[in-house]
Amino acid sequence: MSSPALSLKVVAKRQESRLIASFLLEPEGEFRPFRPGQFLVFRLPGGVIRNYSLSGAPDAKGQYRITVKREAMGQGSGHLHDQVSVGDVLQAEGPRGDFVLHTESPRPVVLLAGGVGLTPLLSMLHHLAQTDRRTLFVHAVENGADHPLREEVLALAARPNVTAHFCYRAPTDQDRAEGRFHSEGFLSKATLQALLPLDDYDFYLCGPPAFMQACYAILRDLGVARDRIAHEFFGPASQLDPAPAKPAPVASQGNDVTFLAANKTAPWDDSPSLLDFAETQGLQPAFSCRAGVCGTCVTRLVEGSVDWTDDPLDPPPEGHILLCCTRPKGAVVLEL
């Protein structure tokens, strides 16, 4: 986390499907290698911070590729799609992330991607295509118009150890005419069963929550052990909550501490830390060490500033604080 920011020059921008575009990025300084599955943390204008998985080959020295879906009302993706063009420079940190291909494992691999969730898995596929490990790449999309990077996946599937399977939820007549997909509807237990000879696989899942939940249930139903299934949810984290509250922006004043997501404001009471304060207000932020080393209680500071009571082991990303070792300086607004 402590690594300095990367300045990334956009050297190419390519539309991959109706809503998805790729950006090829060249660091202005040194290229930091990444592990297949990792992401970069982008700092976009207006304090917007977004993680985008690296979708390219991990050995593509000197260049990163991100592949971004334009989300309705998406501040990050909207900016990238509309405002950013070749020659622009983006600020990012990383590479980061623990959802990475377990390269030492001897087991065959199944990569299950939903929509734009293919990005970290595609990077893994690039790596696996250079090995002899048997690999099945399954990509579930809406139809041919929403199917990014199809040709790239097919080219990798030309390798004898790699098989690709495309599942279209609602194929168009053209998709049917061109035979662009292998199965139709939602990815089913029967489909997976048919694709997977009896074996001990490593599974990697990435996609929207509903897709992930469905795949996970199918795999568990097929008797796959939990620890064989690695996964990463895609999309804003708020999607994981069934009904995230959308509070109205609050004007901060005096020594008030405002918790945006919880829609709660209370005057600071000189608690030992913002974490203790949040707890006395009935919130239950995730924590572990309460001493600035584990990073669990990292939270975005929307407004205001804080004093640190302990040096964090790793400084949090720009605009973020650790609740356990900070106290507010005046009024603060937290994204919590």
Next chain:
Amino acid sequence: MFLRNAWYVAAWDHEIGAGLVPIKVLGEEVVLYRKTDGTVAALEDACPHRKLPLSMGRIKGDQVECGYHGLTFDGKGICTRVPGAEKIPHVAQVRSYLIVERYGLLWIWMGEADKADPAQIFSVDHWGDPAWGINKGESMALDCNYLYMTDNLLDPSHVAWVHPTSFGNTAAEATPLNTTVGEKGVTVWRWMLDTPPAPFYAPFLKFKGNCDRKQHYEVHYPSHAIIRAIFTPVGTGGEGKPLHPDVFLMDSYNFMTPIDENTTKYYWFQMRNFAPDDAEVSAKFAKSVRGAFEEDRVVLAAVHKGMANKRNPHLDLKIDVGPLRFRKTLSKMIEDEQARQVAAE
């Protein structure tokens, strides 16, 4: 990842006698042998011809002869003989390592020779002091990365669970820890006041009843530790207070040598401020310490295995502040060292 510009323990002095002794340090195979003047030489354990370990050859005076074709190397690793060749190739040499004998241990320098300074070898207080006794040490191989051992030696809390019958007592569960980050390493310490002495030490105390006890766990970069135990009569303990005449002091020295990323050689001995010449006391401590370290060995091997599973996250707790600060600085030192190396190449 290892810090190379550092002194590590290669062996106990007495382990190097008349033969060739192969060891592995930081993933490198090394052969040790004693020269005729009594000093110890350390060479890369592979003849550059067909890479047969030199430790499978034989000692010829101050030199080593390869057991395959008789190539012979002096204590600096320079080839002095290639049977059958007209001239000795200049490139025929093996790496040699600096060795310094101190505290009955052989210390090896794994980094750049011009940076080696024997003054940087971990210093042992009261060494040679006639008022202090030594619990003679041993060594054991641990099936874990060396950093799990440095974690362990910055963690006074584990004694309550791992060593309940020896070092532990119930106060060890409850009293908060202090962490001091210094230039050479990290110290985690606490005073536990008015507490029953730990079973391991109780029979050796010069006073009866409860005690004030200090645990002082200090680990220096890259992987050397001193654990100071202080037991003093109730009311006489506390930071900065003068030592009581009946105070019990034991300094436990712990030196970890990474064999590779997954195994560690662990060397130890203790200094004590009482019964300096009592062989029975020394033997008793040596035996108990060995027993307690066996308990660590089992736990750490399982921890290494468990932590290798990165799929599910692990927790870091407040008790990990010392170990994590230590790891953070050491990894920065290693990074810097490697960056310098790359820059120099």
